[in-house]
Amino acid sequence: MKRTGVAVVLSLSAISAVHAQSAGQLAINAGWMHLSPQDSSxxxxxxxxxxSxxxxxxxxxxxxxDTVALTATYFVxxxxxxxxxxxxPPKLKLTGTGSxxxxxxxxxxxxxxxxxLAQYHFGAPEARFRPxxxxxxSYVWFKSISLNTPIATGKFLASPALGSALEGPTSASLSNSFAPIVNAGLTFNIDKHWSVGASVSYAWLSTRATLTTRSAVGTVTSSTKVKINPLVTFLSVGYRF
Known part of the structure; x- marks a missing residue:
């Protein structure tokens, strides 16, 4: 009976150990990410x-x-x-509002x-569920900027007073910026290597959009500040080394 009891205890210990997320481990997660901007301009x-x-x-x-994302998490x-x-890099589309x-x-x-990000994981390292x-x-920059016809041709600058005088070929730039992030999530450890995870993050992100139009009467500059502030959800599958 004593031998049986010891064997059961050792077996339970082994089962718990295979789920451990402990110091020195590296976890790689890949999955689907959704960005939902809480925007204003x-x-x-x-x-x-x-x-002006x-x-x-x-x-x-x-x-x-939506996009595909990859994370690498090292347990210090x-x-x-x-x-x-x-x-x-996901594609963000900008649509006119108001006027x-x-x-x-x-x-x-x-x-x-x-x-x-720096994270704090609750619970014991061997727990299956770890919130x-x-x-x-994050450092954010924008590439592959594309303008639709009313913007690319400067037609948005037409006015009753000046007619089409300010119209012309138009290019755009978006400023780079640092964005603070907070996040929370949950990991479910399947075995000693595999896990699934879900998280939600919020980033304070804004950019200045500048349009430069080469018109017949000179260069026209149009600008606005856009707050993107995305709420980001991430569903993933992970592998621990």
């Missing part, structure tokens, strides 16, 4: 012919986006971990946003 300011004016009631909204201790995040709503979709851009919270920062 300032009115468009147009600078031309030596003066704000377009009343103008604004823009940012679309939701049984509870503290450092996570890095990379993903296939710009007749223009429809204004353009799109790919957003690059690698991030690093966690974290905070960190």
């Amino acid at each position: 300032q009115p468009l300011t147009v600078s031309a012919l030596g003066s 004016a704000t377009v009343p009631g103008s604004g823009a909204s940012v679309s939701d986006a 201790t049984d509870h503290f971990a450092v996570e890095t995040l990379l993903g296939v 710009l709503s007749p223009l429809g979709e204004l353009g799109s851009a790919r957003v690059w946003s690698p991030a690093i 966690y919270v974290g905070a960190g920062i």
Whole structure:
């Protein structure tokens, strides 16, 4: 009986150990990420012919986006971990609102946003369910900026006073920025290697959009600040080394 009892205890210990997330382990997760911008924007300011004016009631909204992402999480201790995040750059679409709503979709851009976070994982290292919270920062920049016809041709600058004088070929730029992040999630450990996870994050992200139009009467600059502030959900499958 004593031998049987010892064998049962050792077996239970072995079963618990295979699920451990402990110091020195590296976990790689891959999965689906959804970005839901909690967006807002300032009115468009147009600078031309030596003066500036704000377009009343103008604004823009940012679309939701989906992408594939990859995280690498290193456990410094049984509870503290450092996570890095990379993903296939999702395409964000910008649509006019208010007085710009007749223009429809204004353009799109790919957003690059690698991030690093510090996390605290609750519970024992051998627990199957391990919730966690974290905070960190991302550096964000935009590539592959594309403008739809009303913007690319400068037609959005047509006015009763000046007609089409301010229209012309238009290019766009979006400013780079750092974005603070907070997140929370849950890991379910299937065995000593495999797990599934779910997390939600919020980032304070804004960018300044600048349109430069080469018109017949000179360069026209139009700009606005857009707050994207995405709420990000991530569902993934992980492998621990």
